[in-house]
Amino acid sequence: MDAVNEERYASGPIGVFDSGYGGLTILKEIRRALPQYDYVYLGDNARAPYGPRSFDIVYRFTLEAVRFLFARGCRLVILACNTASAKALRTIQQNDLPQIDPSRRVLGVIRPTAESIGRLTKTGHIGVLGTVGTVSSQSYDMEVEKLYPGYRVTSEACPMWVPLVENLEADGDGADYFVDKYVGRLLEGNETLDTIVLACTHYPLLYGKIRRRVPEGIRVVCQGEIVAESLKDYLGRHPEMERRCRRGGTCEYLTTENPEKFTGLGRVFLNEDVIATHVDID
Amino acid sequence: MDAVNEERYASGPIGVFDSGYGGLTILKEIRRALPQYDYVYLGDNARAPYGPRSFDIVYRFTLEAVRFLFARGCRLVILACNTASAKALRTIQQNDLPQIDPSRRVLGVIRPTAESIGRLTKTGHIGVLGTVGTVSSQSYDMEVEKLYPGYRVTSEACPMWVPLVENLEADGDGADYFVDKYVGRLLEGNETLDTIVLACTHYPLLYGKIRRRVPEGIRVVCQGEIVAESLKDYLGRHPEMERRCRRGGTCEYLTTENPEKFTGLGRVFLNEDVIATHVDID
Incomplete structure (x- = not known):
């Protein structure tokens, strides 16, 4: 050879x-x-x-x-x-x-995540929580549009979540304000949303607090x-x-x-x- | 020439x-x-x-x-x-x-700051609020020790303050928890402390909240x-x-x-x- x-x-x-x-x-x-x-x-x-x-x-x-x-x-x-x-x-x-x-x-990680959440949603309205970079790139919007034309993506940037996780504050009371703030903004006026993806690899460490803030009927998905x-x-x-x-x-x-x-x-x-x-x- | x-x-x-x-x-x-x-x-x-x-x-x-x-x-x-x-x-x-x-x-910025706060303190007990890097380096402790032997330095790292400032959260309610947390830790058991230096160039943007958390008799100094x-x-x-x-x-x-x-x-x-x-x- x-x-x-x-x-x-x-x-x-x-x-x-x-x-x-x-x-x-x-x-x-x-x-x-x-x-x-x-x-x-x-x-x-x-x-x-x-x-x-x-x-x-x-x-x-x-x-x-x-x-x-x-x-x-x-x-x-x-x-x-x-x-x-x-x-x-x-x-x-x-x-x-x-x-x-x-x-x-x-x-x-975006293509496989978009494929998967598109299969999970029933209403066709997906929520994305990510960094400023991920959200401003509109990559999830574009992937979902390609794979599932007509589906709707609503995104919210959560810039304080990575510092909270890296400073071991994810389980502390100081994180509550910022979970409330970003999840609240995502949900406001978006009653049809039924699936939320944690589109940053740090966010699963805040899963417990996020899950408690999101109404029961809405699925919260980690990417791993x-x-x-x-x-x-x-x-x-x-x-x-x-x-x-x-x-x-x-x-x-x-x-x-x-x-x-x-x-x-x-x-x-x-x-x-x-x-x-x-x-x-x- | x-x-x-x-x-x-x-x-x-x-x-x-x-x-x-x-x-x-x-x-x-x-x-x-x-x-x-x-x-x-x-x-x-x-x-x-x-x-x-x-x-x-x-x-x-x-x-x-x-x-x-x-x-x-x-x-x-x-x-x-x-x-x-x-x-x-x-x-x-x-x-x-x-x-x-x-x-x-x-x-x-450390040498001039140490010189100045050494002149300001009356009790000889100085508080330093800084990043993890600044605090763990013990640079303020060493400079103060050289210039004012016998003076005492107590430090507290405030890792969430830079993200708060850079994400425009310095004036928001979410900052209160982290101002309370770090300032509280600095003050606890340190009754003789009479001068606190904000030893990170981001911290002046949190001055108002820090000032309100620190008892009146204690001076809070910015470096600029x-x-x-x-x-x-x-x-x-x-x-x-x-x-x-x-x-x-x-x-x-x-x-x-x-x-x-x-x-x-x-x-x-x-x-x-x-x-x-x-x-x-x-």
């Missing part, structure tokens, strides 16, 4: 990228559904959060992360971050990937299981990619920040201690 | 650096006290906030900013950011500056005027540097983020519209 073919059939870990810690909520569900593969998780914690940043910056940082994970041997990279999926995925898939290596793949099921389905439909996902059941954690800091906050998201390694990606 | 001497006597704008928008509260007071000079403000908004980041990352980002401002002609750079002053200033002054250009200067007075004093004592600060009264605003975003939030800190230019510094 020559070098070109060897590279073409070589396998590597599945890359899971997030700006920070939130993607760990997605990784957890992916590993539960697909424990047989090797994974490498990369958190760009030195430059997180991406939520409030502009298109140009999110695109540049995300592309650096994807290139880095490709150089680590990943054939498949999941952007486990709604802001990166919203602002960078399309350009990376259409402009960068063909030049870097057309046989590799980068997948996001949806993304995991969608990846399982994708690998079933793409055996050529499945063969390139290395088997072993391991998971390596990489962070652009100090690894001790990653371990401390990683525990909040995973309920277990992880050993992380520092890397520079820019 | 040969090239070396020309460079040695050339003048440039005074550089004012902050990780984000907070340094604008310092810039405002500096320009009020010293309106005759040219200024260039640099906000590393694409990678802000620095408050929660590790020593290594804050040092690396700050050094990049200082080198960038030197390349723009600045002979004097003010780190108008407590986290950068706490975690990067000493190493830059001692290790990097002698190699880059020993005739240039980088000054921080202190840093401005200290710079005036420094330039008076260093005529060779004063001559290298270009006169003209202008101010240029640079940001690593999208300039429209800078203009929007800049208004909150300066009460006026500023036109910013995008730059890459890494």
Whole structure:
């Protein structure tokens, strides 16, 4: 086998990228559904959060992360971050990937989430709670419109929720005001809304408070299981990619920040201690 | 005059650096006290906030900013950011500056603030409210100990205050919980404390709420005027540097983020519209 073919059939870990810690909520569900593969998780914690940043910056940082994970041997990279999926995925898939290596793949979290919530809603009116970046990109509106023409999406940006989670205030009384504020705004005047998606990987840590604020008849959906099921389905439909996902059941954690800091906050998201390694990606 | 001497006597704008928008509260007071000079403000908004980041990352980002401002002609750079002053200033002054250009200067905000609050306290017990980075560095404790041996410093990290200010929640009811929480912790069991410094450039925007939470007999000090007075004093004592600060009264605003975003939030800190230019510094 020559070098070109060897590279073409070589396998590597599945890359899971997030700006920070939130993607760990997605990784957890992916590993539960697909424990047989090797994974490498990369958190760009030195430059997180991406939520409030502009298109140009999110695109540049995300592309650096994807290139880095490709150089680590990943054939498949999941952007486990709604802001990166919203602002960078399309350009990376259409402009960068063909030049870097057309046989590799980068997948996001918005398409599978939109597919899934479209199947769940009965009224055809969906609520999206996300970062300023995700909401202003209108990515959910566009995906839902493509998949389910005529369905309605109402969105609300929740900029205080990531700081609350990262400062371990998600269970404290100080979070109530901001759960009330953003959920209240989403619901006001939108009586037909029957399904709400937590479209930021940090938000599942506020699930209890959000669930209590939302009327019982409205479903509140987290993305972890949806993304995991969608990846399982994708690998079933793409055996050529499945063969390139290395088997072993391991998971390596990489962070652009100090690894001790990653371990401390990683525990909040995973309920277990992880050993992380520092890397520079820019 | 040969090239070396020309460079040695050339003048440039005074550089004012902050990780984000907070340094604008310092810039405002500096320009009020010293309106005759040219200024260039640099906000590393694409990678802000620095408050929660590790020593290594804050040092690396700050050094990049200082080198960038030197390349723009600045002979004097003010780190108008407590986290950068706490975690990067000493190493830059001692290790990097002698190699880059020993005739240039980088000054921080902690030394002048410590000098000033040491003169204000009567009990010798000072309170410091700052970011996790500033508090964990113990920079205020060390500066006060050097200048006023025997004085006591009690610190409290206020990690939710920067997100509150940057999300325009400083005047909202949601901020009350976090003002109560951090100020309450600072005061608890510290009856001798008579002077509190707001040791983060964002915190003046929460001054009203903080002032109402602190008993009347305790002074609450913002840094802007202190840093401005200290710079005036420094330039008076260093005529060779004063001559290298270009006169003209202008101010240029640079940001690593999208300039429209800078203009929007800049208004909150300066009460006026500023036109910013995008730059890459890494």
